[in-house]
Amino acid sequence: MTRRGLTLGVAAGAAVTALPRLSLAQTTAPTVRTTYGPIIGGRDGDISVFKGVRYGADTGPRRFQPPVAPTPWTEPVETLAYGASAPQGRPDVPASEDCLFLNVWTPGLDGEKRPVMVYIHGGAYSNGSGSDPLYDGTRLARRKDVVVVTLNHRLNVFGYAFLARLAPGFGSSGNAGQLDLILALQWVRDNIAAFGGDPGRVMVFGQSGGGAKIATLMATPAAAGLFHTAATMSGQQVTASGPINATRRTQAWLAAMELPVERIGELATMPWETLLEGTSARDPILTGSGVYMGPVMDDVVLHRHPFYPDAAPQSASMPMIIGNTHDETLGFLGNDPANANLTWDTLVGRLTPEQLRIDIQPETVIAWYRQSHPELSPDQVLIAATTAGRSWRGAVIEAEVRAATAAAGAGRGAWVYQLDFQASLSNGRKGAYHTADIPLVFDNVAAAGSGATGAEAQAAADLMSGAFATLARTGDPNHAGLPDWTPYDLTRRQTMVFDTTARMADDPRGDERAFFSRVPYIQPGT
Structure with a gap:
């Protein structure tokens, strides 16, 4: 046995050793031979766990380039600790450009062909x-008898800075992070059978930015055939960035570092911390925020928008769940004291273009809510309007596009859900906020960071985790605990409403949907 896992199986350095580690019993340690070399995992009761499994080489020497496979190894590598995350603006996260690692939880290394659930994390693209x-x-893994995979990939400028129009040799830089995800899914295809998984039943699921990355993969030719079902949670990508706006964003980032285009070659050797600092530049397109980096329709990796003008044909028939939470923006706005105890007058100043993300007068929005929903307070209207105008729109559009595709006989609709279960923010405010469905889908209501705890939360988790695992297993999320969940169509707009129990509803919040549909939706970041 060897400690070479610090350079081959997990990221190098003290940052990684500071992360939680599994116990390794020398006589019972699970061992798997991957296509790149043998790895040794740990045990969590009856579940074999492999953390920090390398699926790609260090990206540092190949900044802005497509990822490459790692150098194979022959000696067993311990995979007991999570690998480094991609560089990002969070000092509490151990980070490195050597970040292409994934993690596997499996009930057995026994040759069984279990469904595989690959989770793509959120955090936008940053x-x-x-x-x-x-x-x-x-x-x-234990309760649903599935193999679970999570992973890291390049983010922000390292994964999505579009340099192709500014310098030669960077044709795919605007989608490097997506290419990392594709390399990880290729690893799953080639290796997951050794972990008791079925490479023919791979489901991708992700929340927020993770869902958006999945929507983009569904339109990316290189991802075709690597997954078979999909579920997006509060994360949509109707359109990708166009190459001109993406170039303007890259130029804003370069200007923040005072790096002229003539010296763009220096990006290859500058400290990654310096590159990250430049992301504080103001976005030239999406005013009021830091510079956005996300997938680009570059005609190299991505040749079309994910859900415009229709559902990408390569995935139009793929079984898919599309979901959102009832109070999405409570997760962004609810902990800010400035958004509490509002009056109708002060609400006007809070319904800014940066919050609504559409071009509509706040007075018009407030007047409509006061007439149509007199039961809502100004605080509640802030969350309802920003959710319906900004966060829910993409989900509605994607569901509509899938429904239209199904009606035309060119694909299938999507199973749509709305989470109504109320979790608690750190300040005590309750609601079905952005991220509230994560512990329910993972069946982790007792985990650190879960705002959904107790018996009622567990009841909701049983419903949601069961639906996601059943989709992975059968291609249909219906299970014994649910009423009949029918796909969304443009006549009824069928939606599963998850709470402590589940119920079907036709067009929930339909009046809000119709009100905001009068205003063109522009994908944030496009």
């Missing part, structure tokens, strides 16, 4: 990793 406690796959 932050996050596959090692959050909420993403621990132990309970999901």
Whole structure:
């Protein structure tokens, strides 16, 4: 046995050793031979766990380039600790450009062909990793008899800076992070059978930015055939960035570092911390925020928008769940004291273009809510309007596009859900906020960071985790605990409403949907 896992199986350095480690019993340690070399995992009760499994080489020497496979190894590598996350603006996250690692939880290395559930983390395209406690796959693997995979990939400028129009040799830089995900899914295809998984039943699921990455993969030719079902949770990508706006964003980032285009070659050797600091530049397109980096329709990796003008044909027939939470923006706005105890007058100043993300007068929005929903307070209207105008729109459009595709006989609709279960923010405010469905889908209501705890939360988790695991297993999320969940169509707009119990509803919040549909939706970041 060897400690070479610090350079081959997990990321190097003290940052990694500071992360939680599994116990390794020398006589019972699970061992798997991957296509790149043998690895040794740990045990969490009856679940074999492999953390920090390398699926790609260090990206540092190949900044802005497609990922490559790692150098094979022959000696067993310990995979007991999470690998480093991609560089990002969170000092609490151990980070490195050597970040292409994934994690596997499996009930058995026994040759069984279990469904495989690959989770792609959120954090927009800028932050996050596959090692959050909420993403621990132990309970999901144990209770649903599935193989769970989480992963890290390049983020922000390292994964999505579009340099192709500014310098030669960077044709795919605007989608490097997506190419990392494709390399990880290729690893799953080639290796997951050795972990008791079925490479022919791979489901991708992701929340927020993770869902958006999945929507983009569904339109990316290189991802075709690597997964068979999909579920997006509060994360949509109707359109990708166009190459001109993406170039303007890259230029804003370069200007923030005072790096002229003539010296763009220096990006290859500058400290990654310097590159990250430049992301504080103001976005030239999406005013009021830091510079956005996300997938680009570059005609190299991505040749079309994910859900415009229709559902990408390569995935139009793929079984898919599309979901959102009832109070999405409570997760962004609810902990800010400035958004509490509002009056109708002060609400006007809070319904800014940066919050609504559409071009509509706040007075018009307020007047409509006061007439149509007199039961709502100004605080509640802030959350309802920003959710319906900004966060829910993409989900509605994707569901409509899938429904239209099904009606035309060119694909299938999507199973749509709305989460109504109320979790608690750190300040005590309750609601079905952005991220509230993560511990429910992972069946991790007792994990650190879960705002959904107790018996009622567990009841909701049983419903949601069961639906996701059943989709992975059968291609249909219906299970014994649910009423009949029918796909969304443009006549009824069928939606599963998850709470402590589940119920079907036709067009929930339909009046809000119709009100905001009068205003063109522009994908944030496009």
